[in-house]
Amino acid sequence: MPDELKVVGHSVPRVDGPAKVTGRAPYALDLTVPGMVHGIAVRSERAHARIVSIDVEAAEAAPEVLAVVTAASVAPLDVRFGHVARDHPALACDRVMYHGEPVALVVARTPRAAARAARLVRVHYDELDAVIDAETALQDDAPLLHPDRVAPLGDAGLDAGAADLTGNLCAESTVGWGDVDTAMAAADLVVEGEYRYPMLYGYAMEPYNAIASFEEGTLVVHSTAQHPYMVREDLARMFGLPLARVRVVVPYVGGGYGTKSYTKVEPLAALGAWVTGHPVRVALSVEEAMLTTRSDGAHIRARSGFAADGTLLAREFDVVMDSGAYTDNSPVVCAKLANRCFGPYRVPAVRVRVRSVFTNTVPASSLRGFGAPQGALAGELQMDEAAQRLSIDPVDLRLRNVVAPGEEILPRKRGIDADLAEDLRMLTGSLGWGGPSAPGTGIGFGLTASDAGAHPTSVAMVRLHADGSASAAVGATELGQGSRTVLSQIVAECLGLPFDRVAILAADTGATPYERTTGASRTTTLVGRSLQAACADVRRRVREVAAEVAGVDASAVVDLPAGVSVGGERWDYAEVLSRWFGAGGELVGVGEVRRAGEFQAMPPFWEVGASGVVVDVDAETGVVSVLQLTTVGDVGIAINPVLVHGQDLGAATMGLGAALSEALVYDGEALANPNVVDYRVPRSSDVPDRLELLLVERRDGIGPFGAKGSGEGALNPIGSAVAAAVGRAIGVFPHELPLTPERVWRLAQERVGDVRT
Amino acid sequence: MSDTTTTAVTGRINGREQTLQIDNADLLLDVLRDLGLRGAKPSCEMEVCGACTVQLDGLPVSACTTLAAEIDGRDVETIEHLDADGTLHPVQEAFLRHSALQCGFCTPGMVMTAKALLEQDPDPSREDVVHWLEGSICRCTGYATIIDAVLDAAEVMRRAR
Numbered sequence: 054m055p056d057e058l059k060v061v062g063h064s065v066p067r068v069d070g071p072a073k074v075t076g077r078a079p080y081a082l083d084l085t086v087p088g089m090v091h092g093i094a095v096r097s098e099r100a101h102a103r104i105v106s107i108d109v110e111a112a113e114a115a116p117e118v119l120a121v122v123t124a125a126s127v128a129p130l131d132v133r134f135g136h137v138a139r140d141h142p143a144l145a146c147d148r149v150m151y152h153g154e155p156v157a158l159v160v161a162r163t164p165r166a167a168a169r170a171a172r173l174v175r176v177h178y179d180e181l182d183a184v185i186d187a188e189t190a191l192q193d194d195a196p197l198l199h200p201d202r203v204a205p206l207g208d209a210g211l212d213a214g215a216a217d218l219t220g221n222l223c224a225e226s227t228v229g230w231g232d233v234d235t236a237m238a239a240a241d242l243v244v245e246g247e248y249r250y251p252m253l254y255g256y257a258m259e260p261y262n263a264i265a266s267f268e269e270g271t272l273v274v275h276s277t278a279q280h281p282y283m284v285r286e287d288l289a290r291m292f293g294l295p296l297a298r299v300r301v302v303v304p305y306v307g308g309g310y311g312t313k314s315y316t317k318v319e320p321l322a323a324l325g326a327w328v329t330g331h332p333v334r335v336a337l338s339v340e341e342a343m344l345t346t347r348s349d350g351a352h353i354r355a356r357s358g359f360a361a362d363g364t365l366l367a368r369e370f371d372v373v374m375d376s377g378a379y380t381d382n383s384p385v386v387c388a389k390l391a392n393r394c395f396g397p398y399r400v401p402a403v404r405v406r407v408r409s410v411f412t413n414t415v416p417a418s419s420l421r422g423f424g425a426p427q428g429a430l431a432g433e434l435q436m437d438e439a440a441q442r443l444s445i446d447p448v449d450l451r452l453r454n455v456v457a458p459g460e461e462i463l464p465r466k467r468g469i470d471a472d473l474a475e476d477l478r479m480l481t482g483s484l485g486w487g488g489p490s491a492p493g494t495g496i497g498f499g500l501t502a503s504d505a506g507a508h509p510t511s512v513a514m515v516r517l518h519a520d521g522s523a524s525a526a527v528g529a530t531e532l533g534q535g536s537r538t539v540l541s542q543i544v545a546e547c548l549g550l551p552f553d554r555v556a557i558l559a560a561d562t563g564a565t566p567y568e569r570t571t572g573a574s575r576t577t578t579l580v581g582r583s584l585q586a587a588c589a590d591v592r593r594r595v596r597e598v599a600a601e602v603a604g605v606d607a608s609a610v611v612d613l614p615a616g617v618s619v620g621g622e623r624w625d626y627a628e629v630l631s632r633w634f635g636a637g638g639e640l641v642g643v644g645e646v647r648r649a650g651e652f653q654a655m656p657p658f659w660e661v662g663a664s665g666v667v668v669d670v671d672a673e674t675g676v677v678s679v680l681q682l683t684t685v686g687d688v689g690i691a692i693n694p695v696l697v698h699g700q701d702l703g704a705a706t707m708g709l710g711a712a713l714s715e716a717l718v719y720d721g722e723a724l725a726n727p728n729v730v731d732y733r734v735p736r737s738s739d740v741p742d743r744l745e746l747l748l749v750e751r752r753d754g755i756g757p758f759g760a761k762g763s764g765e766g767a768l769n770p771i772g773s774a775v776a777a778a779v780g781r782a783i784g785v786f787p788h789e790l791p792l793t794p795e796r797v798w799r800l801a802q803e804r805v806g807d808v809r810t
Numbered sequence: 811m812s813d814t815t816t817t818a819v820t821g822r823i824n825g826r827e828q829t830l831q832i833d834n835a836d837l838l839l840d841v842l843r844d845l846g847l848r849g850a851k852p853s854c855e856m857e858v859c860g861a862c863t864v865q866l867d868g869l870p871v872s873a874c875t876t877l878a879a880e881i882d883g884r885d886v887e888t889i890e891h892l893d894a895d896g897t898l899h900p901v902q903e904a905f906l907r908h909s910a911l912q913c914g915f916c917t918p919g920m921v922m923t924a925k926a927l928l929e930q931d932p933d934p935s936r937e938d939v940v941h942w943l944e945g946s947i948c949r950c951t952g953y954a955t956i957i958d959a960v961l962d963a964a965e966v967m968r969r970a971r
Contacts, residue, residue: 066906073914074902074921076849076889083848165835258853258861258915258949307851307915308949339854533913533950695909699951703912706952729854729947737943737953742936744954 059614060545060552061758064695067538068557069305069531078305081277082262086332089264090119092325093167094335095157095174096344097149100185100413100722101196102178104147104156111173112159117166119329121174122158127324133203134287134316137213140203141379141416143291143320149178150198150378151413152723153344160325160333185719187375187410188352190221197221198378198411205384210508210569210648213384214391214409223376224384224409226391230464231402236367240358244439248431249789250772251716252350252375255420255707256734259307260342265322266332271298272323273563277306279313279530280570285562287316288323300563309532310707311419314572315382317345343727347717348420349374349386349409351427353394357435363443363450367402368395370431376409377416383409386417386424389504393769394428396436397462397473397502397659398454414719419572421707425503425662425769430790433499433773438786447777448481451500458753462502467654469502470753470761476500476663476685483683483745484665490781493672494680497778498665499770505762506657507573511646512566513583515544515591516639521615521626522554523591525584528568529576530560534764535696536576542692543581543757547588548626549614566643574660574762577692579646581757586644594640598633599624651755658754658761661687662769664705667743670782675798677713677779681743689754689761698746701767708771710735716791821881823847824891832878838864839873842888849889849918853947860946863919864888870926889918892925900970901925904963905956912950920946924960932968936961 072078109121124132124146132143145156157174161167182196189195198221205213214226237243263276272292278284281301288299306313318335325333337345351374358367372390376383387409395403407424440447452474459468477500481487484496514526525544531537537557545555558565568580595617596610603610603619611618616625630638646652663685669678684701691697714733718725726732752759772790780786783801820829823845832841839852839862850873851861857872864873865887866880892899901924904910911917920943927934927942934942939960940953948956 064909067909067911069914070906070909070911071898073911073917074898074905075893076918076921078914079848080851080915082851083843256947256949258859258913258947259851260853306913307853308913310949533911533915535912699909699912699955702952702954703950707949728856729858730856734947734949735952736947737940737957740953 058546058758060542061692062690064693065538065542065552067535068541069537080259080305080307081275082259082336084264084275084304086264086266089332089334090160090162090329091164091167092158092160092321092333092335093164093171094155094321095159095171097145097152097154097156099149099178099180100152101181101183102149103181104145104149105177105179107157108175109157112170115166115170115173117162118170119160119331122160122324122328127328132291132320132324134291134320135380136206136208136283136287136315137211137382137384138203138205138380139290140199141381143324151415153415154378155321158321158325160329183413183722185412185414185722187373187412190410190412191373195221198413210510211385212388214388221411222408223380223411224387226388226407228391228405229403231367233367233369233402233404236402237356237358240366241361242359242439242442243356244435245356246435246788248353248355248434250351250427250430251711251790252417253348253420253711253715254343254717254732255310255312256729257308257310257312260337260339261313261317261345262334262336263319263322264332264334265319265326267326271300273300274319274323275302275304276319277313278303278319279306279309279532279572280315281530281560281562282528282567283570284316284319288319291320292323292327303530303560306530306532310421311423311572312346314419314570339729340727343724344415346418347377347415349376349383349417351390353427353431355431355435357439359439359443361443363445363453365398365400365454368400370394370405372407374407374409375412375414377412377414379416381416382418386419390424390428392463392504393425393501394432396432397456397469397500399456413722415724421704422765422769425501426708426711426772429499429501429770429773430776433770434776434786437777448477448486451477455500466504467656469659471659471661471687472751473500473502473661476661476687476749479747480663480665480683480685483747484667484681493782494667494669495778495781496665496667497774497776497781499773501662501769503660503662503765503769504656505573505660506575506579507570509579509646509648509652509657510567510569511579511583513580513587513644514566515584515587515642517591517595517626518639519627519630519637523548523550524556524558525587526558526565527580527584528560528565529580530571532571534700535693539577539692539696540580540584543584544588547585574764577760578658578754578756578762581760583644583646585757587642590644591640591642594642595626595629599629602632658756660762660766662766663687664767664770665774666778668775668778668782670779670797672801675794675801677792677797679709679741682741683745683747684767685747685749686763687749688763689756689759690750690752691748692760694748697748697763700763701746702744704764704768705771706735706740708768709739709775712772712775712790712792714791714793817879819879819882821883822885824887824894834879836878837874838876838878838881841878842873847888847890851915851918858945860919860923861916863922863946865922865926868926868929870923889922899925900966901928901960901963904959904966908955908959908962910951910955910959916946916948920948920956924963928964928967932964934964
């Protein structure tokens with residue numbers, strides 16, 4: 054670590070640690086508002102049906118009930134939301150589109166009274182043909198789920214794919230260059246296959262919840278939102294309010310991982326408050342949360358053409374995403390999947406088509422990785438399959454094709470700001486690749502690069518107080534990633550202050566400056582940069598007022614740690630403020646990042662994924678045990694190394710869940726496993742004893758001090774890595790996750806009967 | 811109109827005897843949270859995630875599936891009691907040293923489970939810790955730092971005796 058950095062680069066303790074270990078850290082679920090009442094949703098028991106009528110009289114007459122809210126009861130208010138296309142009604146209007154969709158909201162004085170009354174609401178349905186499977190939904194004779202299409206909002210910061218959509222297409226994205234057909238025809242080897250990545254539930258442990266009230270004409274919402282400014286826009290549209298009159302406040306959040314991106318229950322709470330005049334809490338159970346958002350499952354058909362020496366000649370991907378009942382974020386995931394599936398390789402000819410498809414299932418939105426894990430399952434596994442068939446080492450095969458530092462992965466996008474070849478060598482070295490392996494074990498690894506950061510709009514404010522301490526106001530949410538700690542470190546470093554003289558105020562759209570999202574691993578990099586700019590701005594103010602007080606030219610004032618030199622004399626910040634204001638006061642600096650200058654090229658940075666595993670497969674039971682996990686955190690600089698380790702292990706563990714046990718399963722028209730017993734996430738015994746969390750610090754990022762983001766990268770290749778490792782252990786590469794014991798056992802049995810080898 | 815009846819129960823909550831008029835259907839988790847003790851968190855509501863773990867007569871229980879009526883004549887301890895004397899419990903200190911938390915939603919339950927373990931077995935093996943934490947889900951950390959923290963706390967507590 055270069056010794057000019059005092060705070061950055063050190064694993065300072067988390068600022069939220071003491072509050073969290075004592076149980077005193079407030080989450081939205083822990084807040085109460087005077088006069089607060091409770092809303093519970095009545096949910097559809099049909100996958101696709103016209104609503105004939107809703108009988109609410111019995112529920113409204115029940116004890117302690119204040120109101121039963123339906124889309125019809127609040128007309129002409131338009132209850133639809135959506136940041137890409139406004140097609141998702143907070144309460145079903147004339148039709149229900151999936152089993153579990155909210156149809157009515159019962160508001161009562163206690164949660165129990167609301168729950169009792171909710172059972173008294175009778176919904177009469179006229180059933181319609183439902184389509185649960187995405188492939189079926191693409192057929193010509195499939196029921197049309199959105200006959201009256203809602204035009205996209207046209208947000209310039211969202212890559213939402215094609216506009217001319219027909220049938221049940223929610224979105225379509227294509228990427229391509231070169232002559233794929235000719236290249237494939239000339240290839241010495243074409244690897245072809247179908248791959249399936251499951252639909253997942255992120256299971257952030259704090260289920261979606263919100264409290265909404267109207268105060269002095271302002272809609273005030275406390276919620277679990279990851280992106281409060283996006284939620285603010287949805288609510289402003291719904292209630293016809295200016296942005297200034299919608300305030301979304303996000304306290305600590307019990308897990309995000311993308312599951313809390315975009316609007317969830319905030320409109321329900323707001324509608325309850327709008328009707329009753331009381332503050333209304335809507336707090337979902339885990340089962341209800343599972344009926345609210347999931348990730349897009351993907352069926353991937355892929356072909357990769359190689360020369361005999363392992364050079365990639367062409368890649369083709371045709372992907373169908375099951376995106377559920379409404380648009381939500383699937384178009385963006387669709388575009389990202391298209392960008393990410395062919396990998397960080399030099400490919401002369403590429404043809405990718407990703408289709409996001411409406412079905413009568415829980416609407417899909419975002420989840421950690423955002424298309425990358427789905428794409429990598431096919432893209433990386435085909436590298437392994439090709440290596441095997443060409444008798445080339447899979448590391449060498451990748452090294453032959455991987456992009457060099459600065460090289461473009463996508464035409465006209467930012468060149469890669471990483472040394473992937475070196476990352477891959479570190480990864481496979483740690484895994485013991487090339488050494489002896491025990492029978493029944495296998496090593497697998499993968500390499501990904503994600504166009505991360507999202508649209509780079511970030512605004513930050515720094516206030517220098519009369520005692521020389523500083524507080525920063527940022528719109529980023531603290532989801533557990535440690536953003537308040539890292540951002541405090543950046544401010545302390547920039548102003549030359551000790552860490553404990555800095556505080557962060559975060560995520561209150563009524564008080565903190567605009568932050569586009571807390572996602573795409575962008576906070577350290579982009580908020581960090583806007584905060585750096587704000588610190589530079591307040592330092593400029595300090596020099597300006599010091600010069601004026603001293604009666605010297607501004608050029609005679611020079612920055613020092615925690616103060617300035619005025620003609621050779623040291624004034625600390627408190628002294629500058631005291632001489633300027635006489636009593637009290639503060640100096641304010643603002644900074645911003647926007648898509649211009651060095652941030653013009655997209656993406657703002659590439660997020661590297663280089664992860665691998667060593668697994669053991671029990672031939673008799675099909676049980677896969679992970680013996681070792683290695684991640685390579687190629688983060689430019691680790692502003693707080695322990696927190697980066699936390700992101701990498703956490704992300705990789707989530708990837709292990711998808712690889713080995715997690716999948717949402719539809720049984721007919723309803724979700725078969727909407728609970729944490731039947732949907733199994735990793736437990737303490739699932740994490741391997743051998744963990745190698747490597748850090749690479751080449752200062753090659755656009756963020757503060759050369760930082761790049763982390764948080765998704767370590768997850769993205771895990772599914773493909775586990776599949777490759779299992780494949781090497783049992784002799785056949787699996788193409789479908791999760792690798793449950795039954796699936797692995799069956800594959801191994803097929804292999805026994807396979808005579809082609 | 812209510813389809814349940816109420817009962818007066820007397821139990822010790824965090825060392826203080828309290829008599830509460832509770833609905834027979836009330837769950838311990840809801841009663842505790844209504845009392846302002848919001849460290850224990852509701853999540854799975856099926857006794858599998860451990861976020862609502864409190865100690866009942868020293869044993870870790872899921873408050874989400876424990877009837878409040880069951881505390882009659884018994885001792886309940888919640889996360890809020892651990893630093894009642896102004897100092898953190900060694901398990902809490904160890905969680906901070908190891909950065910064994912991220913979002914923090916599971917942390918109170920993890921800490922209470924670990925504390926109960928160390929009260930039963932002051933010298934657990936790594937396998938023992940993993941086994942005890944199997945009923946506590948953490949979605950953020952990947953567990954390793956939590957396991958390290960519990961083992962470290964055990965050692966600190968052994969040395970302090």
